[in-house]
Amino acid sequence: MQLTINGQSRMVEAASTVADLLKYLQLETDRVVVELNREILSADSHCATRLQDGDSLELIQFVGGG
Amino acid sequence: MQIYINEQPHTCEAAIHLHELRDQHKPDADVLIVNGFPAATDQELKDGDRVTLIRRGEQPTAQELEALMIARHTPGVHAKIKHSCVGIAGVGGLGSNIAIALARVGVGRLIIVDFDLVEPSNLNRQQYFIDQIGLPKVEALRDNLRRINPGVAVEIHQVKITPENLSELFGQVDVLVEAFDAADQKAMLANNFLRLPLSTPIVVASGMAGFEPSNSIVTRVAGERLYLVGDGVTAAGPGCGLMAPRVGIAAHHQANAVLRLLLGETPD
Known part of the structure; x- marks a missing residue:
């Protein structure tokens, strides 16, 4: 399916949920902010949230340091 | 002419020298700064000069400090x-x-x-x-x-x-x-x-x-x-x-x- 991830259009076949997509992109679920179609997703809903063709996501990954 | 003393505008009727200004406004000041530079000797002041008179070790009150900050930051x-x-x-x-x-x-x-x-x-x-x-x-x-x-x-x-x-x-x-x-x-x-x-x-x-x-x-x-x-x-x-x-x-x-x-x- 066609997704827009951080402003860039991408074809992703291997992911049906947000959790699948994070795994596919090698992002750790407890270190990201996921915005799906401009709504912030709670961390505990990644597994249950299904992706649909045309979805737009902002994925913000945190690294340690401060 | 108009000058600034500790960031506050001040109008002088006649020409004035730095030490005269100090004696009038803060006689105990021992650090005199004109336009950002320490003034080692007495000098005649010009229109628009910014003079800071400081007594070493003396802390401004919260109100004085606020007035200094307001003057230093962009208006508004x-x-x-x-x-x-x-x-x-x-x-x-x-x-x-x-x-x-x-x-x-x-x-x-x-x-x-x-x-x-x-x-x-x-x-x-x-x-x-x-x-x-x-x-x-x-x-x-x-x-x-x-x-x-x-x-x-x-x-x-x-x-x-x-x-x-x-x-x-x-x-x-x-x-x-x-x-x-x-x-x-x-x-x-x-x-x-x-x-x-x-x-x-x-x-x-x-x-x-x-x-x-x-x-x-x-x-x-x-x-x-x-x-x-x-x-x-x-x-x-x-x-x-x-x-x-x-x-x-x-x-x-x-x-x-x-x-x-x-x-x-x-x-x-």
């Missing part, structure tokens, strides 16, 4: 930010630097939250002193801020920030700053704060370890009320420590993003 800026409140979550390398920048610029109220104590290794980048080792960071920082600008109201909480107490701690701030160290804590704060029914912006940071180029640290809009500072990739870890210059750059990106938001400007 001080009035806006004086009535603002900023929350700072974590006062380590980022948060202690951000708090000092915001206190110097004159943000009226700061809410600083951290459960941690000052440790010796913190002195490599955090705004604490060697005689503050072992103190709660929020207490040490409050004392340091008071020494810089006693006009800033500093509210301190020595607690661990959780999804449960987030709203109580920061529900009333104009801008929240994420200044944690651990990646999962950064994400926890952003995720939970962004889900609160508020329109308050949050400025977060990710990626400022090591000594990569300064210009790889940027500020960008990452969501409707989410602003992200950092290079996005350089994690702290073995062989890539956190150091004062680059952490300071990220902290001041965050502080400037806060200032711009308070003044109604977009941060990026």
Whole structure:
């Protein structure tokens, strides 16, 4: 399916949920902010949230340091 | 002619020399500064000169200091930010630097939250002193801020920030700053704060370890009320420590993003 991830259009076949997509992109679920179609997703809903063709996501990954 | 004495406008009817002006306005002043430079000898003053008369070791009152700050900052800026409140979550390398920048610029109220104590290794980048080792960071920082600008109201909480107490701690701030160290804590704060029914912006940071180029640290809009500072990739870890210059750059990106938001400007 066609997704827009951080402003860039991408074809992703291997992911049906947000959790699948994070795994596919090698992002750790407890270190990201996921915005799906401009709504912030709670961390505990990644597994249950299904992706649909045309979805737009902002994925913000945190690294340690401060 | 018009000159400025300690940033206040002053009209002189006739020509006047520096020492005469000192004798009239502050006879005990022992440091005389004209247009930013110490004046070693007496001199005739010109229209528009800015004279600062100081008695060494004497502290201005809070009112005098505020008048000096208003004069020094861009007109209108001080009035806006004086009535603002900023929350700072974590006062380590980022948060202690951000708090000092915001206190110097004159943000009226700061809410600083951290459960941690000052440790010796913190002195490599955090705004604490060697005689503050072992103190709660929020207490040490409050004392340091008071020494810089006693006009800033500093509210301190020595607690661990959780999804449960987030709203109580920061529900009333104009801008929240994420200044944690651990990646999962950064994400926890952003995720939970962004889900609160508020329109308050949050400025977060990710990626400022090591000594990569300064210009790889940027500020960008990452969501409707989410602003992200950092290079996005350089994690702290073995062989890539956190150091004062680059952490300071990220902290001041965050502080400037806060200032711009308070003044109604977009941060990026």
